[in-house]
Structure formats: structure tokens, C-alpha cells
Amino acid sequence: MSLTNHQYDQIMRQYEALRSERESLIHERREEVYTNIPRFQEIDNEIATSSVDLIQASIEGGLTGSVDTSNLHSKIEALIQEKMDLLRTHGYGVDYLNPPYHCPDCKDTGYIGHRPCHCFNQRAIDLLYAQDHVQKIFERENFSHFSLDYYDNDYYDDKDGSGLSARENAKKAYEEAQRFVRDFSTRHENILLYGDTGVGKTYLSNCIGKAVLDQGFSVIYLTAFQLFEIFEKNTFHKKDRFDDDTVPYKNIFDCDLLIIDDLGTEFANSFTTSQLFQCINERLIHKRSTVISTNLSLKDIKETYSERIFSRFIESYIPISLFGKDIRVRKTLEEF
Incomplete structure (x- = not known):
């Protein structure tokens, strides 16, 4: 870091x-x-x-x-x-x-011999990205608290085509996410989580982030808006930028796991497209894992971003879809 x-x-x-x-x-x-x-x-x-x-x-x-x-x-x-x-x-x-x-x-001490400890690297990330709130979220949203009860056994998605119910599909996604974590140190894989709003994509991303963090790896969590804000600042405000401001940009490419939440909610244009390609491509080259969640379908991703980005997702990312009734609404109703 x-x-x-x-x-x-x-x-x-x-x-x-x-x-x-x-x-x-x-x-x-x-x-x-x-x-x-x-x-x-x-x-x-x-x-x-x-x-x-x-x-x-x-x-x-x-x-x-x-x-x-x-x-x-x-x-x-x-x-x-x-x-x-x-x-x-x-x-x-x-x-x-x-x-x-x-x-x-x-x-x-922060060091093991002459090398920074994994806890030092994570403290650096928490400082640079003000991730204290993320740590608190990880304590609530993790594999230990993941529940299939919010996914119905009699709910099917015609667009999915797998023939699985919402619960069966969520179970499959859960197991794939756990396997990703188990193999994290050796496989250097990437995940694309996609599906409608409120079906647990961010929650599953947080489960992965917490489990990887517990293994001693560095994790950066950013919304798509935050990610492109850092890219924009690094590109267009170099003259006004302090040295401190270059640090978050560099670490986006260096951290062990980068989680990008809600891709597609940003204002998409040629700049965001080129920066996204650079980000995912550089991380692929250096074998740094990335987890991306989005409300966009695969078709929407292809239409919104460049062919190069879509091909990287197809070739180098594990696609995991989630579907079902809006979990946030169900949780809100349970409180009454």
C-alpha cells in the first residue's frame, strides 16, 4: 500500500x-x-x-x-x-x-520481519478510503448470517433459463462464492454478480469481502460512483492535487480484492468506459481479484460499455445471477 x-x-x-x-x-x-x-x-x-x-x-x-x-x-x-x-x-x-x-x-507491531503485516495493509486501506463503515457492515453481512429463507422455492425467473427456483439459485450462488473464497490465494478469480434490485448482490459481495479479509488479504470496497470519482480526480485535477490524493488511485490496482458495488448507477460515458476497462484489465494482468455487482443484465452491460469490457467479463469473470422478490422490502415488512 x-x-x-x-x-x-x-x-x-x-x-x-x-x-x-x-x-x-x-x-x-x-x-x-x-x-x-x-x-x-x-x-x-x-x-x-x-x-x-x-x-x-x-x-x-x-x-x-x-x-x-x-x-x-x-x-x-x-x-x-x-x-x-x-x-x-x-x-x-x-x-x-x-x-x-x-x-x-x-x-x-505492523511488521513481520521487514515486511508489512496483512493487518497493516488493511489499516492503510481503511485510512485511505475511510472504510470504518464497511468494517461494521461486514460484521452484519457475512456468510454466518446469510439466509436462504429470503428466497422462495416456488419463484422462478423466465429470463434465467436455468430451471432453478430463486432459493435453489441462491444456494448455488452462495456455494460458488464460498468456493471463490476458499481458492482465493491460488486461483485469482473474478466474479460478476448481476440481477434485479434488492436480491442480495451487495450482501453476497460483503460476505466475500469479509471472508477474504479474515484470511489476511487487503480488501477495498467502493461503489461505482466512488470509483469513478477517484478516477476523475486523478485524471482532471492533477495540478490541484496533493500527494495524498494519488494514493487511493494507485491502491485500486494493487489491493488483493477490489469490490465494485452497483456498477451501472454511474453516469456512463466514454471516460467511465475507458477507465473501467483500464481498471479491470490491469487487475487481470497482475492477477488481482475483482468482484463486481450490478443491476444490469449481461445484455445491458454489452450495450452500456464497450465490446472490450464485455469480452473481459465473459472470458475472465464468473457470472453469478441472483433473482427473487425484493429482500429489502421483505425485511422492512417483517419489522412491522
Whole structure:
């Protein structure tokens, strides 16, 4: 992810705050344990003393080659075991004084070795695209909450031609989306979700986005309007643009998964068509996955955009159609 120095520092301060918060929690818990289990503090002091003795003995052993430190090792191990036993006896978990990190992979440092952690990349995306609201949506709209109950078993779409009911078709779409997620790291596939308004296209896109994000990949979610707004700003306002403004444009091509919601709701013209082709073509070349949802039919897509775009969709995207009664209306009626 491309970041300015200010943005980078902002993210690193977030990690510093996370580590500080964890250290404060450890300190509070340790004081609590010392109060409730006085022997625990005595053991910590004994371990500290024995550790110093071990270091000194190791130094002497390195000089003389004749110092046996096995007794000190055994003593420290026994003291550690006694601590674990005391915690269990008094109703604490053995890792009560070792609370989990927000990211166990980088231990809330943002880096694994010299490479940015996946959590750092996602924080960069969240900062650049103000995606806090997307994270909240992902918590509600994910595979765990996906329900086939909103799709009728006796509803068929004459235009679909598959012979499947709305529920059977939705089940097929759900399974294909899950397979896409399972194979995400190796297959580099793309999905085109199409169908009428309110049939769950955006919801299924969010399910995919949440699952891919949970695997540690970077995800950018943009409506078609937001996407073309970034393209327009990058193309026509270069003289007035700050360095910060070039970052979102670059990352659209670099992120692991780009979700474009509601393609076709933008004002389509030669500019949007050329920019859309560049976006999907560049991502195909670099094997970056894209999920696009649209209310347009395949025929509408062909008529609205260029032949080149349509051919890319046909050749390189998995088409998934959804149909049925408007789920948003049904949910609204259920609230009354």
C-alpha cells in the first residue's frame, strides 16, 4: 500500500496505542494477581533472581567451559509451573497475564520481519478510503448470517433459463462464492454478480469481502460512483492535487480484492468506459481479484460499455445471477 509519511506515522501510532493498551492491561492484572495470590509475586522475584544467576553462570561457563547450569534451568522451569498451577487453583486462565494481541501474526507491531503485516495493509486501506463503515457492515453481512429463507422455492425467473427456483439459485450462488473464497490465494478469480434490485448482490459481495479479509488479504470496497470519482480526480485535477490524493488511485490496482458495488448507477460515458476497462484489465494482468455487482443484465452491460469490457467479463469473470422478490422490502415488512 502506498502511503504518505503522515499517513504511515498515523498508522504506527495506532499500533503503539494497541501495545500500550495491552501493557496496561497486563500491569493491572498482575497487580490483581499479586494481591489475591501473594505467593505469585514471591515466585516472580525468585525467577528474576535465578535468571540473573543463570546469565552470570552462562558468562562464566563461556569463559571457563566448566559451569553446569542445568540446576538453574530446572529451578526456573519448576517455578514457572508453580505459577501456572496457582493461577488455575485460584480460578484464572493460564494465559491471564498474557492477553491476546489484536494481530497475533505481527504482535501489534505492523511488521513481520521487514515486511508489512496483512493487518497493516488493511489499516492503510481503511485510512485511505475511510472504510470504518464497511468494517461494521461486514460484521452484519457475512456468510454466518446469510439466509436462504429470503428466497422462495416456488419463484422462478423466465429470463434465467436455468430451471432453478430463486432459493435453489441462491444456494448455488452462495456455494460458488464460498468456493471463490476458499481458492482465493491460488486461483485469482473474478466474479460478476448481476440481477434485479434488492436480491442480495451487495450482501453476497460483503460476505466475500469479509471472508477474504479474515484470511489476511487487503480488501477495498467502493461503489461505482466512488470509483469513478477517484478516477476523475486523478485524471482532471492533477495540478490541484496533493500527494495524498494519488494514493487511493494507485491502491485500486494493487489491493488483493477490489469490490465494485452497483456498477451501472454511474453516469456512463466514454471516460467511465475507458477507465473501467483500464481498471479491470490491469487487475487481470497482475492477477488481482475483482468482484463486481450490478443491476444490469449481461445484455445491458454489452450495450452500456464497450465490446472490450464485455469480452473481459465473459472470458475472465464468473457470472453469478441472483433473482427473487425484493429482500429489502421483505425485511422492512417483517419489522412491522
